[in-house]
Amino acid sequence: ETGVTQTPRHLVMGMTNKKSLKCEQHLGHNAMYWYKQSAKKPLELMFVYNFKEQTENNSVPSRFSPECPNSSHLFLHLHTLQPEDSALYLCASSQHLLANEQFFGPGTRLTVL
Amino acid sequence: EDKVVQSPLSLVVHEGDTVTLNCSYEVTNFRSLLWYKQEKKAPTFLFMLTSSGIEKKSGRLSSILDKKELFSILNITATQTGDSAVYLCAVEDRGSGNTGKLIFGQGTTLQVKP
Numbered sequence: 001e002t003g004v005t006q007t008p009r010h011l012v013m014g015m016t017n018k019k020s021l022k023c024e025q026h027l028g029h030n031a032m033y034w035y036k037q038s039a040k041k042p043l044e045l046m047f048v049y050n051f052k053e054q055t056e057n058n059s060v061p062s063r064f065s066p067e068c069p070n071s072s073h074l075f076l077h078l079h080t081l082q083p084e085d086s087a088l089y090l091c092a093s094s095q096h097l098l099a100n101e102q103f104f105g106p107g108t109r110l111t112v113l
Numbered sequence: 114e115d116k117v118v119q120s121p122l123s124l125v126v127h128e129g130d131t132v133t134l135n136c137s138y139e140v141t142n143f144r145s146l147l148w149y150k151q152e153k154k155a156p157t158f159l160f161m162l163t164s165s166g167i168e169k170k171s172g173r174l175s176s177i178l179d180k181k182e183l184f185s186i187l188n189i190t191a192t193q194t195g196d197s198a199v200y201l202c203a204v205e206d207r208g209s210g211n212t213g214k215l216i217f218g219q220g221t222t223l224q225v226k227p
Contacts, residue, residue, distance in 0.1 A: 058214075
């Protein structure tokens, strides 16, 4: 247990569906991150939030929409996804942006049909 | 373009062997290099390295950074089956605005056979 939880752990959705991924951290951290991990590819940073404010959008398509209502919660809203979006989506948090150690959640395995 | 390259991509050893995993990087504004172990889903933190030549050690694992040659190695001695995992190397690019951006390598998949 790293103190970062993600739900759901598995998600199967059609290309026309709308779904949301949820991440919660119980560590009192101020920075939160979304990563995408596809098969045989490095972890890709998607979004960074610091004190609820987005500080990084790594050229992510608009069909992925993040939301950070407070420093403990992070959402990733999904709509009209493509099959190539199927991947493991990992959430992480760190004490602050300059704190190197990021604590990762267990991830959501997403399959887009 | 910033990049992190790990080698080998996969490795199979027997219990008791010693392994060395490699990570080389090209990053514009290097701040630190991190090693993570990913067994099933969540990567777990192993080491953070910021200075050259200073070995970090935790049990049978150790790591060192060479900022001149732009690489790091992760050593695992007396390997056990529980060491089987994907080992990820990541480099923090300070960039502009201190975004804390981590750039990950592809990972090295280690399998330790009994």
